[in-house]
Structure formats: C-alpha cells, structure tokens
Amino acid sequence: MNDGQYWTDRPEVASRPSEVDLLLPDVDLRLATDRGVFSADRVDRGTRYLLLEGPPLPTGAVDLLDLGCGYGPIACTLATRCPDARVWAVDVNERARDLCRANAEAAGLANVAVAAPDEVPEEIQVASLWSNPPIRIGKAALHDLLERWLDRLAPDGTAHLVVQRHLGADSLARWMDDQGWSTTRRASRKGYRLLDVAARKAQREDVR
Numbered sequence: 001m002n003d004g005q006y007w008t009d010r011p012e013v014a015s016r017p018s019e020v021d022l023l024l025p026d027v028d029l030r031l032a033t034d035r036g037v038f039s040a041d042r043v044d045r046g047t048r049y050l051l052l053e054g055p056p057l058p059t060g061a062v063d064l065l066d067l068g069c070g071y072g073p074i075a076c077t078l079a080t081r082c083p084d085a086r087v088w089a090v091d092v093n094e095r096a097r098d099l100c101r102a103n104a105e106a107a108g109l110a111n112v113a114v115a116a117p118d119e120v121p122e123e124i125q126v127a128s129l130w131s132n133p134p135i136r137i138g139k140a141a142l143h144d145l146l147e148r149w150l151d152r153l154a155p156d157g158t159a160h161l162v163v164q165r166h167l168g169a170d171s172l173a174r175w176m177d178d179q180g181w182s183t184t185r186r187a188s189r190k191g192y193r194l195l196d197v198a199a200r201k202a203q204r205e206d207v208r
C-alpha cells in the first residue's frame with residue numbers, strides 16, 4: 001500500500017475519506033475507509049476469502065475477537081452473523097479504530113466493542129478469533145502478537161487466520177503448531193491459506 005505503514009498508532013498521511021462495499025451472501029455493508037488504513041480502496045481479497053470460507057460461528061452470548069480489525073470488515077461481519085455475541089475489534093491504529101466504530105454504528109451493530117490492544121479486559125476469553133493478521137510487521141513482532149492473543153482463546157476456542165502463501169503462511173502454520181496451537185489448513189486458493197488454530201493444550205487442561 002502507498003499510504004505509509006498502516007499499523008502505526010496514528011497514521012501521518014492526510015485523511016481522504018472513502019467508502020467500499022462489502023458484499024457477501026449474508027452481508028451487504030457499505031464501509032467508510034480512509035488513507036492510512038489497510039486496504040482502503042476495496043475489501044482485501046484475503047479478508048473476503050476468510051469471510052466466505054471460514055467456519056460457522058459459535059452461538060450465544062460469547063466473546064469473539066477480530067485481531068487487527070482495520071476499518072472493520074471482519075468485525076462487522078461477525079457481529080452481523082452473531083447478534084448475541086460481543087465482538088472485540090482490536091487494532092493499534094487509531095484511525096482504523098475510529099472507522100471501525102463508525103462502521104459498526106452505521107450498520108446498527110451495537111455488539112461491536114472497538115478497543116486498543118491494552119483496553120481489552122484481562123479476564124476476557126474468546127470463543128473464536130478471526131484475523132487477517134499484520135504479516136508485514138515482521139516475524140518476531142507477529143509471533144509476539146499471536147502469542148499474546150491466541151492464549152486468549154477459551155479452552156475449546158479456535159482461531160481462523162488468512163495468510164498469503166508467499167508471505168509465509170506455511171512456516172507460520174508450522175510455528176504455531178510447534179508452539180502447541182494445533183494448526184490445520186482449512187482451505188487454500190489463489191495464493192491464500194486459511195488456517196484453523198486450536199487453543200493450546202495446556203490451556204485446555206487448566207480447566208480440568
């Protein structure tokens with residue numbers, strides 16, 4: 001993307017508001033975007049793939065998480081599909097958070113909770129984590145990020161990530177698996193991998 005790094009806390013690039021359509025079989029939303037956020041010109045192809053091919057969501061009053069929400073295509077879709085859930089939409093980028101909040105409000109989705117990473121209460125465990133993760137922040141930072149949030153999965157929780165193959169999807173899958181988050185490939189198409197990740201076993205045994 002040409003608009004500088006989209007994962008900074010406060011993008012320096014001047015604002016230029018725009019809109020994109022998110023059209024899925026069960027979701028039809030117009031979303032506000034801006035420069036300085038990821039994929040401002042159209043819903044990212046990987047994000048769309050995840051939303052089309054991801055698994056059914058848990059039902060009931062569970063907590064869900066969109067890690068790295070950007071302007072909110074994933075968070076708003078999860079909130080539409082799961083009206084009884086609370087969807088945490090987390091991002092470091094303040095402009096992205098503002099857009100995600102505005103997009104959820106405009107869509108009447110009162111169940112989206114937009115937050116900076118440190119604002120999510122410690123006790124929250126999520127039933128399902130969905131993410132188009134920020135691969136470009138670098139391997140060490142990405143591993144730290146996943147370590148922090150994958151251990152927020154509830155004992156039977158699962159995560160669903162979309163990663164481009166040429167950006168290291170397969171080695172990331174191996175790394176997660178080696179760290180104890182059992183990882184399988186749900187689907188693969190046009191250079192994207194959809195990865196299903198289970199909570200670490202140690203986490204699951206904690207509750208027995």
Ligand SMILES: C[S@@+](CC[C@H](N)C(=O)[O-])C[C@H]1O[C@@H](n2cnc3c(N)ncnc32)[C@H](O)[C@@H]1O
Pocket residue numbers: 006007008038039044047067068069070071072073074090091092093096117132133134135137145
């Ligand atoms: C690939 S983009 C996906 C954005 C959005 N979910 C979408 O599909 O359009 C990854 C997002 O992760 C955010 N991000 C980067 N580092 C982060 C961190 N440490 N914690 C939370 N979000 C982060 C970026 O600001 C960016 O919005």
